[in-house]
Amino acid sequence: MTTTPTAPAGAAPVVETRALRMSYGSADVLKGVDLDIRRGEIFALLGPNGAGKTTTVEILEGFRQRSAGEVRVLGTDPARADDAWRGRIGLVLQSWRDHRRWQVAELLTHFAMYYPDPRDPAELLDLVGLTKQADKRVDQLSGGQRRRVDVALGIVGRPELLFLDEPTTGFDPEARRDFHDLVERLAREEGVTILLTTHDLAEAERLADRIAMLVDGRIRACGTPAELARRAAAQAEVRWTASDGSPRREHTEDPSRLVWELHREAAGPIADLEVRRPTLEDTYLHMVHRQNWDDEQETGFPTGDTTGQATAA
Ligand SMILES: Nc1ncnc2c1ncn2[C@@H]1O[C@H](COP(=O)(O)OP(=O)(O)OP(=O)(O)O)[C@@H](O)[C@H]1O
Secondary structure, eight states: OOOOOOOOTTOOOSEEEEEEEEEETTEEEEEEEEEEEOTTOEEEEEOOTTSSHHHHHHHHHTSSOOSEEEEEETTBOGGGOOHHHHTTEEEOOOGGGGGTTSBHHHHHHHHHTTSSSOOOHHHHHHHTTOGGGTTSBGGGSOHHHHHHHHHHHHHTTOOSEEEEESTTTTOOHHHHHHHHHHHHHHHHHHOOEEEEEOSOHHHHHHHOSEEEEEETTEEEEEEOHHHHHHHHOSOEEEEEEOTTSOEEEEEESOHHHHHHHHHHHHTSOOEEEEEEOOOHHHHHHHHHHOOOGGGSOOTTSOOSOTTOOOOOO
8 A cells, every 4th residue: 555645744644544445235345444634735546437536526525425544634534524524625516517597707706605714606617618698697607617507516615625527527738738727826826726627638747745655445646747647667768760761769767878879970960869767657557557466566666755655554
């Protein structure tokens, strides 16, 4: 089992789980999940279909009772949380479905009344890019615009912690980019902690400060996108065309040295030179396709420890 790094001394993690387990009947979905999410970070949870991402998020939100383990969200066990706690977290649900006949501005104004210090509805419309749709009925909006309404409802109460479960599914590229900008603004400018689940590796790479990979019931890797990419396969692939015209390919931990040697040998430019670094996708696929997790040592895999020390249990 691997763990994420502990938050710096003095700063209690916003989300903390230890040995979190969840079974549905005889199916063990979560087999001991350890997470530490720090205040103000964007944290992405990745994993294949059925890995248990939504289950984890629902437990953290207080919507699902866990089978075992410790969970603290904003210092409270979500299974015993009260309304004051709920006011501090933001959920992006498909709320528009229940309010399809409402006008957008009216709906936001209505929801704002539930919170002690809500965002101004006009400002919120601007923030999610719905100012022009303010007077439209929710059921007259496009799918992407409805999702923005859901996001607006998720942040109207100025949450300290925002859960985003596959938020950009169905977004066009521009809506996706706007949404990414909004998520970054919330985290960087307002200090909101964001837990994102996504199947979009590019999205995780672009947004997340740290990424955790949930595979076979446990967090198998955790770290910054760059750390995870690097540690998947330490070797870069170098391709070029030799002086006799034949294509060449070599894997190396030191591509700059190889390129320098090739350059010296060729005494000139190297034809068709390409250096391909390992990517986050390489790590992800490596983790997902690895078999027999419980039977093998996990040394050599990313642990989320930025010092590089393995913390396999
Ligand atoms: N209420 C439930 N009762 C029984 N089994 C469930 C229930 N909810 C989820 N599961 C099962 O638990 C496993 C994890 O589901 P979950 O939705 O948490 O995965 P996920 O990682 O979010 O998947 P996806 O990427 O497909 O959304 C799946 O095998 C699913 O069938």
